[in-house]
Amino acid sequence: MSLLPKRSAGQPSKLNQILDLDDFDRAARDRLPQAIYDYVAHGSETETTLRTNRTVFDGWRFVTRNLVGVTERDPAVSLFGHRYASPFGIAPMGGSALVAYDGHGVMARAAAEANVPFILSANSIIALEEIARINPNTWFAAYQSPNANAISGMVERVSRAGIPVLALTTDVPIGSNREADARAGFGFPIRPTPRLSWDIATHPRWMASVLGRTLLRRGYPHIVNLEPDGGPGLFSTKVRGIAAHEGLSWDHVRMMRELWKGPFVLKGLLSAADVALARENGVDGIILSNHGGRQLDYAASPIQVLSAAITEARGMTVMIDSGFRRGTDILKAMALGAECVFIGRPFLFAAAFAGQAGVQHAISLLSRELDRDMAMLGLCRVSEMRPELLIAAPDAA
Numbered sequence: 001m002s003l004l005p006k007r008s009a010g011q012p013s014k015l016n017q018i019l020d021l022d023d024f025d026r027a028a029r030d031r032l033p034q035a036i037y038d039y040v041a042h043g044s045e046t047e048t049t050l051r052t053n054r055t056v057f058d059g060w061r062f063v064t065r066n067l068v069g070v071t072e073r074d075p076a077v078s079l080f081g082h083r084y085a086s087p088f089g090i091a092p093m094g095g096s097a098l099v100a101y102d103g104h105g106v107m108a109r110a111a112a113e114a115n116v117p118f119i120l121s122a123n124s125i126i127a128l129e130e131i132a133r134i135n136p137n138t139w140f141a142a143y144q145s146p147n148a149n150a151i152s153g154m155v156e157r158v159s160r161a162g163i164p165v166l167a168l169t170t171d172v173p174i175g176s177n178r179e180a181d182a183r184a185g186f187g188f189p190i191r192p193t194p195r196l197s198w199d200i201a202t203h204p205r206w207m208a209s210v211l212g213r214t215l216l217r218r219g220y221p222h223i224v225n226l227e228p229d230g231g232p233g234l235f236s237t238k239v240r241g242i243a244a245h246e247g248l249s250w251d252h253v254r255m256m257r258e259l260w261k262g263p264f265v266l267k268g269l270l271s272a273a274d275v276a277l278a279r280e281n282g283v284d285g286i287i288l289s290n291h292g293g294r295q296l297d298y299a300a301s302p303i304q305v306l307s308a309a310i311t312e313a314r315g316m317t318v319m320i321d322s323g324f325r326r327g328t329d330i331l332k333a334m335a336l337g338a339e340c341v342f343i344g345r346p347f348l349f350a351a352a353f354a355g356q357a358g359v360q361h362a363i364s365l366l367s368r369e370l371d372r373d374m375a376m377l378g379l380c381r382v383s384e385m386r387p388e389l390l391i392a393a394p395d396a397a
């Protein structure tokens with residue numbers, strides 16, 4: 001019996017042309033104002049890290065095991081006491097409301113339906129309490145202000161909402177330099193520059209189905225998950241640098257660890273020394289990440305530091321994101337010791353193109369890739385993925 005998610009009977013026919021995760025990028029590009037598309041798709045400065053996040057996977061080839069009998073394939077993984085159907089999940093992405101109507105709700109529902117991990121961003125106009133009701137397994141990624149009252153209030157709020165896993169995003173001490181946004185006249189707070197106004201006016205479908213619908217249904221949007229009692233209005237000057245907290249340090253990690261009783265995850269680490277510090281400070285899991293090439297340009301790609309991180313993790317759950325698009329990418333990370341892979345942009349573009357059905361289709365496509373890859377590699381469980389099944393590509397640097 002197949003363990004793959006079923007294709008829903010009412011799936012929109014436009015999804016038939018979407019064959020892999022990158023197809024969602026092209027499909028969403030046509031629908032979104034250029035500035036919104038650029039905000040999601042691009043990285044910082046020269047975008048070297050953004051590009052390397054994809055090319056890095058060229059560095060390995062598989063050595064298959066054959067004739068092992070692979071009829072009973074199951075890609076399920078257990079993370080923090082929950083058994084998920086797949087070893088990949090949806091990374092936290094702020095600004096989703098600008099990309100798709102009810103963006104975070106759509107992704108939360110699709111993830112619940114497919115039983116894959118979903119992490120809610122603090123930069124959301126939908127309250128974490130509402131998302132937790134939609135998907136009780138939602139994890140929350142805090143952009144935490146380093147203020148003791150804000151920390152204790154936020155931890156209490158997340159705990160009261162019944163969220164099982166709290167993550168702290170650690171790689172945004174300050175905002176990065178994303179020139180594509182500047183060129184498009186886009187930034188937070190959103191300001192109607194002539195260029196942006198023209199961009200929006202020439203995308204009436206987006207204006208009606210995303211912006212108009214959001215304003216009609218939710219009123220003036222606020223970024224509601226930044227502080228214990230909410231956060232600033234989307235168009236207010238207070239949203240400038242909402243995620244940036246220069247003063248955040250290991251002292252605050254210790255404070256959060258003490259207050260939060262459930263699994264606690266740090267997202268955005270790259271250095272083995274930081275992995276060791278996370279472990280010493282009682283953290284339960286890490287997500288190695290360079291923020292999808294959106295923060296420090298020329299930052300290492302997480303899979304390049306995975307083996308060193310595993311050596312220091314000793315019992316912590318090691319997860320990873322940035323640039324993963326294929327079942328084979330996921331299996332490479334699993335061979336090197338990762339337990340779960342998170343993916344960002346494609347799910348957001350899938351929501352932009354076809355709402356919840358789009359995200360479900362994205363999950364289903366990736367699940368099918370993974371399933372085929374497992375069969376051809378000779379695996380029934382992803383935990384059977386081992387370093388011996390990989391070799392360095394002959395032409396790899």
Ligand SMILES: Cc1cc2nc3c(=O)[nH]c(=O)nc-3n(C[C@H](O)[C@H](O)[C@H](O)COP(=O)(O)O)c2cc1C
Nearest residue numbers: 040091092093094121169291292322323343344345
């Ligand atoms: C539009 C966008 C918004 C993001 N917002 C957040 C956020 O609010 N919090 C966070 O921890 N990471 C955020 N990220 C980073 C993602 O969680 C993730 O690390 C990254 O997208 C993974 O790379 P990928 O898009 O290549 O899969 C964002 C990424 C994108 C594309």
